[in-house]
Amino acid sequence: MLGAAPSTGSTAITDRPGGGSSLVVFVMRRLAVTIPLLLMISFGVFALVHIAPGDPASSLLGARASDPATLAVVRARYHLDDPFLVQYGKWLSQVIRGDLGVSIQGNRAVTSTIADRLGVTIILSLMSTTLVLGIGILLGAVAAFRCGTRLDRAIVIFGVFGISSPAFVTGIFLLYVFGVLLHWFPVFGPGEGILDRAWHLTLPAFALATSVMAIVIKITRAAMIEELARDYVTFARARGLSSRRIFFAYVLRNSLIPVVTAAGLIVVGIVAGAIYVEVTFSLPGLGALTIDAIQKRDIPTIQGTTLLFSAFVVLVNLAVDVIYTLVDPRIRFGRVES
Amino acid sequence: MAIGVTRRGILVAGMTHAAFVSIVGTFTMAPSAKADEQIESITWALPSIPDTLFIPHAWMTYTGAIMSLVQEGPLAFGNDLGLEAALADRWEVVNPTTIKYHLRGGVKFGDGSPLTADDVVATFRYHMSPDSGSQLASFYNSVATVEASAPDEVTVNLKAPNVQFAFTPAHMAGFVFKKEQLADKRIGTPEVLPLGTGAYKLVEFVPADHVLLEARDDYWGPKPVVKRITLKAIPDRTARLLAMQQGAIDGTFDLAISDVDQWEALEKVDVVDEPSLGVYLLTLDHSAPPFDDIHVRRAVAYSVDRKGLVEALLNGKGEAATALNPPEIWSGVLPSDEVRAFYATLSPNYAFDLKMAKAELAQSRYPDGFDVTIEASTADPYMVNIMQSVTENLKQIGIRARVQETDNNTWFTNYINHDKLGMRIMAYYPDFADPANYPSLFFSSANAQKGGMNGSNFKNPEVDAQLTKANENPNPGARADALKEVFKIANNEVAVVPILWPASAMAINKKYKLSGYTAFWYNIPWAMRGFGLR
Numbered sequence: 001m002l003g004a005a006p007s008t009g010s011t012a013i014t015d016r017p018g019g020g021s022s023l024v025v026f027v028m029r030r031l032a033v034t035i036p037l038l039l040m041i042s043f044g045v046f047a048l049v050h051i052a053p054g055d056p057a058s059s060l061l062g063a064r065a066s067d068p069a070t071l072a073v074v075r076a077r078y079h080l081d082d083p084f085l086v087q088y089g090k091w092l093s094q095v096i097r098g099d100l101g102v103s104i105q106g107n108r109a110v111t112s113t114i115a116d117r118l119g120v121t122i123i124l125s126l127m128s129t130t131l132v133l134g135i136g137i138l139l140g141a142v143a144a145f146r147c148g149t150r151l152d153r154a155i156v157i158f159g160v161f162g163i164s165s166p167a168f169v170t171g172i173f174l175l176y177v178f179g180v181l182l183h184w185f186p187v188f189g190p191g192e193g194i195l196d197r198a199w200h201l202t203l204p205a206f207a208l209a210t211s212v213m214a215i216v217i218k219i220t221r222a223a224m225i226e227e228l229a230r231d232y233v234t235f236a237r238a239r240g241l242s243s244r245r246i247f248f249a250y251v252l253r254n255s256l257i258p259v260v261t262a263a264g265l266i267v268v269g270i271v272a273g274a275i276y277v278e279v280t281f282s283l284p285g286l287g288a289l290t291i292d293a294i295q296k297r298d299i300p301t302i303q304g305t306t307l308l309f310s311a312f313v314v315l316v317n318l319a320v321d322v323i324y325t326l327v328d329p330r331i332r333f334g335r336v337e338s
Numbered sequence: 339m340a341i342g343v344t345r346r347g348i349l350v351a352g353m354t355h356a357a358f359v360s361i362v363g364t365f366t367m368a369p370s371a372k373a374d375e376q377i378e379s380i381t382w383a384l385p386s387i388p389d390t391l392f393i394p395h396a397w398m399t400y401t402g403a404i405m406s407l408v409q410e411g412p413l414a415f416g417n418d419l420g421l422e423a424a425l426a427d428r429w430e431v432v433n434p435t436t437i438k439y440h441l442r443g444g445v446k447f448g449d450g451s452p453l454t455a456d457d458v459v460a461t462f463r464y465h466m467s468p469d470s471g472s473q474l475a476s477f478y479n480s481v482a483t484v485e486a487s488a489p490d491e492v493t494v495n496l497k498a499p500n501v502q503f504a505f506t507p508a509h510m511a512g513f514v515f516k517k518e519q520l521a522d523k524r525i526g527t528p529e530v531l532p533l534g535t536g537a538y539k540l541v542e543f544v545p546a547d548h549v550l551l552e553a554r555d556d557y558w559g560p561k562p563v564v565k566r567i568t569l570k571a572i573p574d575r576t577a578r579l580l581a582m583q584q585g586a587i588d589g590t591f592d593l594a595i596s597d598v599d600q601w602e603a604l605e606k607v608d609v610v611d612e613p614s615l616g617v618y619l620l621t622l623d624h625s626a627p628p629f630d631d632i633h634v635r636r637a638v639a640y641s642v643d644r645k646g647l648v649e650a651l652l653n654g655k656g657e658a659a660t661a662l663n664p665p666e667i668w669s670g671v672l673p674s675d676e677v678r679a680f681y682a683t684l685s686p687n688y689a690f691d692l693k694m695a696k697a698e699l700a701q702s703r704y705p706d707g708f709d710v711t712i713e714a715s716t717a718d719p720y721m722v723n724i725m726q727s728v729t730e731n732l733k734q735i736g737i738r739a740r741v742q743e744t745d746n747n748t749w750f751t752n753y754i755n756h757d758k759l760g761m762r763i764m765a766y767y768p769d770f771a772d773p774a775n776y777p778s779l780f781f782s783s784a785n786a787q788k789g790g791m792n793g794s795n796f797k798n799p800e801v802d803a804q805l806t807k808a809n810e811n812p813n814p815g816a817r818a819d820a821l822k823e824v825f826k827i828a829n830n831e832v833a834v835v836p837i838l839w840p841a842s843a844m845a846i847n848k849k850y851k852l853s854g855y856t857a858f859w860y861n862i863p864w865a866m867r868g869f870g871l872r
Binding site: 052053054055058059060067068069070071072073074077103105106107108113116117168172175176179180183186187188189190279280281282284288289292295296297 | 383388389390392395396468469470471472473475476479523524526527544545546547548570571572573574576577580581583584586717744745746747748750751752754755789
């Protein structure tokens with residue numbers, strides 16, 4: 001899984017002052033940079049699979065001695081005997097024509113396989129992101145307001161527990177308690193239809209969220225404690241503003257900036273964690289597909305899914321930068337004001 | 339397992355008296371279910387569901403567990419693992435290189451179209467054509483031609499006599515496709531589900547997730563007991579256990595034997611185990627130092643604590659291997675008690691003994707030991723643990739051994755490419771029960787090359803000659819004698835170091851029973867073999 005570089009959107013935007021149009025230019029420029037970036041990533045992944053030991057043909061022909069003539073045909077069919085650069089060139093020319101190729105294992109178009117699997121991963125990631133940001137920010141805020149109390153410590157301990165136990169361990173624990181003991185949730189499968197799917201994905205989404213939530217709790221808590229100690233809060237209190245007004249109108253908004261900055265990392269972390277959770281909860285998602293493809297050296301599928309993941313990481317970071325300017329308009333006009 | 343006389347009888351008869359076999363075939367047909375025993379639906383878990391259901395491109399046990407309910411071969415394995423009639427109501431060995439299969443009348447595919455000899459011929463030829471890239475091509479290496487000699491008869495001509503080919507029409511390599519479907523490149527995908535003549539038809543297939551099967555009313559054989567079967571993928575071992583505990587699944591195959599005690603602790607669950615006929619072994623490259631030295635090979639053979647491994651890893655469900663072949667795999671030619679008696683006469687017997695191991699190493703060209711790294715696949719439930727035990731023992735006698743954990747693909751590719759073989763671990767499960775199968779794969783010099791299973795590069799002209807006899811002569815007595823000779827030489831030369839014969843286990847809800855569970859659950863229509871309400 002690719003890690004996301006910390007967002008640098010604010011500096012990029014302050015380079016070009018001038019309000020709304022600068023945002024459009026900025027987005028266009030970032031999108032233009034995406035293409036060579038994706039090319040580099042796809043080349044890197046292709047090279048890594050090529051260097052790694054193992055052979056797609058032998059996984060295709062099973063853990064058995066195979067007939068040499070058959071092996072030769074399979075190797076020729078997937079261009080496995082071509083030089084590395086020729087193989088990459090063939091793949092790239094296909095991709096430019098909008099074709100991700102045919103998977104070696106499933107003998108199906110990679111695009112249809114990805115389309116089948118995408119739904120589960122998207123819903124799972126959306127549900128966990130909502131949980132992480134919703135519950136994480138709430139718990140962080142509560143901890144900040146009750147800073148130093150037992151509640152604060154309990155929340156921080158919960159966060160640390162969550163981040164310390166891998167998602168697949170939390171997953172098994174949740175499965176046992178809520179699936180086997182309480183019978184509240186199903187123990188495997190993705191479900192069919194929107195409601196059934198949401199019901200099936202609740203436990204996986206929780207398992208995934210718990211492992212990432214600590215980051216949001218800690219960042220929100222720290223930012224909020226800092227904001228609460230600022231002069232404007234004391235001043236607002238002195239003016240007799242209600243706590244609710246102070247919290248929602250000033251403190252929350254100001255303390256969200258670092259959370260939004262980290263959101264890119266968090267979303268990418270969730271998608272990366274989905275790989276483990278999908279296997280634990282027997283969900284046929286993109287993560288499980290990628291793992292399986294890597295184990296079987298199914299190059300077209302590996303390339304297809306990594307391309308998708310990379311594009312996703314780039315787009316999430318772009319979205320984060322845009323949201324950043326919405327939360328704090330000063331950033332867009334930074335240079336003008338200074 | 340009830341093997342022995344019956345299976346022997348069938349095999350001998352199959353080679354000589356077609357008429358007799360046809361009677362036995364009809365007689366051994368699974369008893370039909372009573373109407374009141376119908377079960378509406380069951381959910382069965384598998385560790386994975388393949389990406390395609392086209393066996394030539396997805397030859398795995400899990401594909402077999404699904405497709406053996408949908409497709410059938412001309413022959414089938416009985417509960418005693420012997421051959422019995424299926425799509426062919428009789429077969430005849432005309433001469434050592436010609437076999438005729440007479441097809442049963444009135445058999446239909448899932449779409450209602452009739453089965454013809456052309457379908458069988460097209461299936462066999464598909465595997466034989468290199469262009470198809472069939473994973474099962476090697477099962478047809480001994481075949482010269484396949485012809486439809488009559489509308490209901492298929493004739494196979496072999497290049498040379500080959501006893502092992504008799505089994506090909508019974509396992510996944512023989513499952514018959516509809517001729518027209520084989521021409522469709524999308525066969526096996528959800529868009530083109532393979533048709534078969536079996537008791538069930540495919541209704542729904544979501545790759546890697548689940549398969550839904552529905553019983554056919556127009557099946558030629560006994561009426562299926564279960565109307566609908568859902569097969570679900572649950573890859574995580576613990577999640578599968580929890581699903582069984584919750585009652586979300588009615589059963590599953592392929593339990594890791596090391597987990598069996600947890601499964602047995604479940605209240606409403608029965609665990610059934612049978613010898614898997616599989617084997618774990620070490621190969622030692624005879625063609626290069628240090629394992630070209632017989633004393634080094636013997637030192638390694640004495641350093642494997644087989645009994646300890648069976649207790650620790652398999653909870654006693656399995657056996658310490660004294661030779662390559664598990665005794666039950668001999669059943670076509672020799673009863674397993676006679677096999678055990680024969681194995682007991684093999685000398686030396688290489689029982690775990692570090693003093694002997696040290697003494698052997700002292701006699702070798704490497705009295706001070708050497709360095710060796712052994713790759714073990716992390717996908718296998720026992721391989722890494724076995725190697726950790728073996729390397730610890732080897733260190734005690736002075737061989738500085740190290741385990742290198744790799745993924746399954748790397749482990750297997752490096753083995754099959756015969757590149758820097760050294761010492762390797764291999765796990766092998768059979769496709770049919772014939773005692774010449776493993777020795778041909780692991781001991782014949784023809785397989786001591788890239789692409790072959792003989793990872794020891796063991797070459798011995800006498801062994802090759804005896805293997806030819808065992809593969810060409812249908813007489814069980816002559817085969818037994820030839821194979822005994824092979825095993826004597828292999829044991830003396832340490833052709834391989836056998837480790838374990840693990841059991842194979844399944845779990846089933848106590849509401850149900852499955853009396854026909856065997857080592858070949860992936861090659862037989864399991865839900866038709868004594869599945870029902872308890």
